[in-house]
Amino acid sequence: MITGIELIKACSAIGAGLAMIAGIGPGIGQGYAAGKGAEAVGRQPEAQGDITRTMLLGAAVAETTGIYGLIVAMILLFANPFI
Amino acid sequence: MITGIELIKACSAIGAGLAMIAGIGPGIGQGYAAGKGAEAVGRQPEAQGDITRTMLLGAAVAETTGIYGLIVAMILLFANPFI
Amino acid sequence: MITGIELIKACSAIGAGLAMIAGIGPGIGQGYAAGKGAEAVGRQPEAQGDITRTMLLGAAVAETTGIYGLIVAMILLFANPFI
Amino acid sequence: MITGIELIKACSAIGAGLAMIAGIGPGIGQGYAAGKGAEAVGRQPEAQGDITRTMLLGAAVAETTGIYGLIVAMILLFANPFI
Amino acid sequence: MITGIELIKACSAIGAGLAMIAGIGPGIGQGYAAGKGAEAVGRQPEAQGDITRTMLLGAAVAETTGIYGLIVAMILLFANPFI
Amino acid sequence: MITGIELIKACSAIGAGLAMIAGIGPGIGQGYAAGKGAEAVGRQPEAQGDITRTMLLGAAVAETTGIYGLIVAMILLFANPFI
Amino acid sequence: MITGIELIKACSAIGAGLAMIAGIGPGIGQGYAAGKGAEAVGRQPEAQGDITRTMLLGAAVAETTGIYGLIVAMILLFANPFI
Amino acid sequence: MITGIELIKACSAIGAGLAMIAGIGPGIGQGYAAGKGAEAVGRQPEAQGDITRTMLLGAAVAETTGIYGLIVAMILLFANPFI
């Protein structure tokens, strides 16, 4: 016999997994930034500080939706409003 | 016995996970902007302010659909009209 | 006992999540525009106004399908014709 | 008891969500156009009118399949031939 | 009681939604064409007619598979051979 | 009561929808060709004939897998060997 | 009553649809080749023969996995070893 | 009555379809190689032999995972150890 709470928990596990897929985006985007940063540093080593700062600032912005996915997964796992 | 409300909650958990997948987009896009920003700052360090501002403005615009996904997930989790 | 209305509500929650996936597109596209805008502003700071305007106009056009997805999700959640 | 009509409505909600995924395409494509438009305006500010017109014409063409998806979703929701 | 015809209708609604996903392709492709067209018009405004014509001809070719998807969805919805 | 034939028809509707997803490919590819064609025509208007011919020849080749998908969908809908 | 053979046929219809999704690849790839071919012909019209031949040779190679998908779909539909 | 063997055959049909989706990769990659090959031949027609050879060598390497997918599909269809 499966109870309703158990069904909710089962589907929450799947939902948590799905939410993590958002991480594809920051992974690609920040990797692109890393590549462009390395290229720029090779060309203008004297601007390394500015380049790295801009790269990291932009990468921080790009991280957010990956964090959102993690937050939703954590809510589903540890602070599930349904159970 | 599974009640209807419990089924709705279970599917809402999956729906919340699905909605977060939207976050792939801003992650890639903003990472691209970060890379282009780093490149541009390397080339024109004197325009760093303008470049960063434009990059962040564009990245803010690119964030919206990730936020929409988060909002829908939060509605499904915490303000679910079906339960 | 699960009623039909409850099944509809459960599937509407999944449908709302699926609709948000459209947001991947504007996220990538507008991020590309942000990157190109930052690059262009670095090259022609004097044309910053024109560049930003064109970038934002194009980004507004690119937002539409993300909004469509949000609208369909909101209809499914708050103005569901099936229930 | 779940009736057939209710199953159709439940699956139509999922179908409507799936149809919206088409919106990924115009979002990416039009964002690309926005980026290229901004770049071109930065290079040839005097051709801004022509550039913007071509960008918007092309973006309008790129919107169609997103609209098709919206139309099919709306048919499923509000003019469902099956119910 | 769910009849077979009702199951077919339910799955046809999902099939129609799936078919629309094809629209991602033309959306990306035509948007790329729009961007390249805008860029080309900015560089050679005097060739605007030829550029726009080629862009629209190519975009028309790129539309076909989106139309195929729409046709299959419409068949499933309004001329379903199974029901 | 759902008969086996009805289940086959229901799954064929989903299979037809899935087959159309192939259309993403030609849509992107031909749109790329359209963009490159427009760019090339802007640069060498005198070679417009050759450029357009090559673009259309290549686009015709790129269409095939979209047609394959359509054929399989049509077989599933109108010449289904299983029913 | 659903027989086992009927279930196999139903799932084969879905499998055939899934196999066609492979067609996304050749569609994108060959379209890229078409675009590069058109670009090259515009630059070196005198090499049109060599360019077109290389493009078509490469596109033929890129077609194979789309054909594999079609073959598997045809086996599932017309020469199904399971039924 | 559906026997276990029939259920496995039904799932194998879906598994075979899924395996073919691998074909997206070689299709995109080899098409890219075709495009770059055509471009290179246009620039250095005298190196056509070397260019074509490298393109085909690289494309052969890129084909393997498409073949793997085909092999797994064929095993599932014709040499399935579970049935």
Added chain:
Amino acid sequence: MITGIELIKACSAIGAGLAMIAGIGPGIGQGYAAGKGAEAVGRQPEAQGDITRTMLLGAAVAETTGIYGLIVAMILLFANPFI
């Protein structure tokens, strides 16, 4: 008889698999960075240290969402709050 705990564990396994899909992103992104790094080192071997450092810093940032996915998978497998 399937117990609720079994359903939760089964869905947790699938959720863990889904969470790992996030790894696609860092893989693509870091590979891009590797390519850009290799290119930059080939051009400016004297800047190898700076280039490698920037590339690795950027790649470390790009890894995070893949790690998030791993963490969620590990929680689902080894510290599952639902069981």
Added chain:
Amino acid sequence: MSYDTKVIIACASVLGAGLAMIAGIGPGIGQGFAAGKGAQAIGDNPEQGKGITSTMLLGAAVAETSGILALVVALILIFANPLMNATGGVLIIGGSAIAAGISMLSGLGPSIGQGYAAGKAAETVGTNPKNKPHVTMLMLMGQAVAQTTGILALVIALILLYANPLV
């Protein structure tokens, strides 16, 4: 209807095997990129043919790994499935077989990225042949970094198959 445990696990295993193969998208895209860059580089620098080809093939070989790993997991699921003899809830075992296949999809990423690195390295070796050792080293280092998430996915798949804490 109730089925033998082995039937359900077999069903899940064939689905998992099919899912795992989808990872093959990655090497196909990545190695194709390397092929294109290689062809272009040889056209531009025909005299560097050997160095370009060897770099392209080395990088492409690395990009193959995730495809091979996915094939191995699929073949294990089909021909040497350790879950067939597992005792425990059939649903858990079946779900784990499918999940092992899903997890391998992660390998799609590293192989695309590594193929890109291979192509860029081959291109660079064509234009700066004397820096080939530096270029190759950085390519391999970057490819190793890009491999990690694919390895992590393999680890999760192997845990699900051989040391499943849920069973």
